[in-house]
Amino acid sequence: MRALLLIMAMLPLFANALAITTGAKLPTIQVNSSGFITVVNDEIQYQAWDSNSLNGKVYLIQAMAGRTSAKEINAPMIEAVKQAKLSSDQYQTVTIVNTSDAVFGTSGFVKSKLKNNAKDFPNAAFIQDDKGQVTKKWKLAKKSNAIILLDKQGNVLFAKDGALNAQEIEEVMSLIKSNI
Structure with missing residues (x-):
């Protein structure tokens, strides 16, 4: 009976x-x-986007809710990447924003910010996901921010949904540098 209760409690x-x-x-x-x-x-x-296009470079994917609080979750990881000044020939950041997971009444602001970022950061890729398809398919948490690192062949090197700690940021940066 106890084992059954434990299993039931762990299902979520x-x-x-x-x-x-x-x-x-x-x-x-x-x-x-x-x-x-x-x-x-x-x-x-806007163009249709396909995750199969992520090969030939090392890609750091930041998949997040369309909320300022979600952006801040892994801001230290993104800052570490900016400071590293990685070659755009071998590396690219891809930001996927679930605009359906925005604070009520702010999705227009979120979409405007995405457009500005696309202009301000031409070496990065910005994906606007109005239906939350990526969040559903990859089983990401709502109101969150996931970091996923791919090698040049499109294989996952690292994945975490939620805030990366200092050790994980160091691990991701090391993986980026060893794979470019």
């Missing part, structure tokens, strides 16, 4: 586990609603 933990496995490929996802934000002649355009 398994249900919330990431659908991402270190050493494997990411679960494939396409974002067709909005998607990849491009800047052409200073004008914003």
Whole structure:
């Protein structure tokens, strides 16, 4: 009876586990609603985005809710990447924002900020996910921020949903440098 109660109590933990496995490929996802934000002649355009396009470089994916609080969760990781001044020929940051997980009434602001970031950081990629497809497919937590690192072949080197501590940031930076 005790074992059954323990199993029942742990079921929610398994249900919330990431659908991402270190050493494997990411679960494939396409974002067709909005998607990849491009800047052409200073004008914003959207293209469908497919996670299978993430190969040929080392990619750090930041998949997050469209909330300031979510952005702040892994700000130290993003700052470490900025400070490292990595070559855009071998490395790229991909930010996927779930605009359906924004504070009520702020999704317009979030989308505007994404467009500005696409203009201000041309070496990064910004994906606008209006339907929360990535969050659902990869089983990410709501109101959160996940960091996923891929090697040049698209294999997962590191994945965590939630705040990275200093040791994990150091680990990710070491993995980036050893794989570029």
